[in-house]
Amino acid sequence: MSSSARRQSLNRIVVINPKGGCGKSTLVTNIASCYAKRNQSTVIMDYDPQGSSIAWLQRRDSSLPEISGIAAFKQSMQATRSWQLRVPGETNNLLVDSPAGLGHDDLRELTRDASSILIPVLPSPMDIHAVSRCIADLLLVAKINRNERKLAVVANRTRKNTKSFTRLMRFLDSLGIPIIAVLRDSQNFIHAAESGTGLHDMHPPSRAKPDIEQIDRIVSWLDNWQQRRKMGIQVASIAGKTVPRLGQSTTQSA
Numbered sequence: 001m002s003s004s005a006r007r008q009s010l011n012r013i014v015v016i017n018p019k020g021g022c023g024k025s026t027l028v029t030n031i032a033s034c035y036a037k038r039n040q041s042t043v044i045m046d047y048d049p050q051g052s053s054i055a056w057l058q059r060r061d062s063s064l065p066e067i068s069g070i071a072a073f074k075q076s077m078q079a080t081r082s083w084q085l086r087v088p089g090e091t092n093n094l095l096v097d098s099p100a101g102l103g104h105d106d107l108r109e110l111t112r113d114a115s116s117i118l119i120p121v122l123p124s125p126m127d128i129h130a131v132s133r134c135i136a137d138l139l140l141v142a143k144i145n146r147n148e149r150k151l152a153v154v155a156n157r158t159r160k161n162t163k164s165f166t167r168l169m170r171f172l173d174s175l176g177i178p179i180i181a182v183l184r185d186s187q188n189f190i191h192a193a194e195s196g197t198g199l200h201d202m203h204p205p206s207r208a209k210p211d212i213e214q215i216d217r218i219v220s221w222l223d224n225w226q227q228r229r230k231m232g233i234q235v236a237s238i239a240g241k242t243v244p245r246l247g248q249s250t251t252q253s254a
C-alpha cells in the first residue's frame with residue numbers, strides 16, 4: 001500500500017485539550033486497551049514530555065493484549081510527519097496523546113490527517129472556559145471543518161445535573177459538536193492507570209460495567225470515522241452546489 005493510501009485508511013485518533021489533567025492519557029490508554037482486546041493492531045504515539053502513556057505501557061503486563069508505543073516527545077512536534085512513517089504498516093489504530101499547553105503550530109501539526117479528535121473536559125467553569133478556547137482554535141487555527149464531524153467532547157469526572165455541565169451542553173449544541181460520553185469519577189480509572197491496564201482488561205469486568213459502557217460508546221463513535229467523513233464530503237459538496245458565491249447570480253441571463 002502506498003503511504004498516502006495508508007494515511008487514508010489509518011484510524012488516527014487525536015486526544016487533545018491544552019488544559020492539564022482533564023483525562024487525555026486516561027482516554028488514550030483505555031481506548032487503546034479496548035482496540036487491543038479486539039485483536040486490532042494498536043499504537044500509542046505520546047507527544048507529551050511527561051510520557052504518561054509510554055510509562056503506562058511499560059507497566060503493562062506482557063500477558064495482556066499487545067499495544068505498541070512511540071515516544072514521539074523525544075522529537076520536535078514539527079517532525080510529526082516523519083514520525084508517522086515509523087508507525088508499522090499493519091497498524092489499524094493510532095492513538096495520539098498530546099501535552100497540555102499546546103501552541104498554535106503544534107495544534108495544526110498534531111490534528112492534520114486526524115480521523116477523529118476527542119476533547120476530554122472536566123466540568124468546572126475554568127475548564128469549560130478553556131475548552132471553549134480549545135474548540136475555537138481547532139476550528140479557526142487548525143481549520144477543522146465542522147462538516148467532517150471529526151470533533152467530539154467527552155465529559156470527564158462529571159455529574160450530569162450540574163449547572164456547569166448544562167452550560168457546556170448548551171455551548172456545544174450551538175456549535176453542533178456532540179458529547180459522546182460522560183465518564184464518572186471512578187477509582188477504576190485510577191487503578192487501571194496504575195497497573196498498565198484499561199477497563200477492558202479488568203477481571204471481573206462487572207466491577208467497571210458503567211465505565212466500560214462509556215468507553216464502548218466512545219469507541220463506537222470512533223469506529224464510524226469513515227462514514228462520518230463520507231457524509232461530511234457529501235454535505236460540503238451539496239453546500240457547494242446550492243450556495244452561490246458572492247456576486248454570482250442564481251438565475252441564468254439569456
Ligand SMILES: Nc1ncnc2c1ncn2[C@@H]1O[C@H](COP(=O)(O)OP(=O)(O)OP(=O)(O)O)[C@@H](O)[C@H]1O
Nearest residue numbers: 020021022023024025026100157184185186189193
Ligand atoms: N474519570 C476519572 N475518574 C477518576 N480519576 C480520573 C478520571 N479521569 C482521569 N482520572 C485521573 O486524573 C488524573 C489526570 O488524568 P490524565 O493523566 O488522564 O489527564 P491528562 O489530561 O492526560 O493530564 P496531562 O495534561 O497532565 O497530560 C490521573 O491521575 C487519572 O488517573
Ligand SMILES: [Mg+2]
Nearest residue numbers: 024025048052
Ligand atoms: Mg496526559
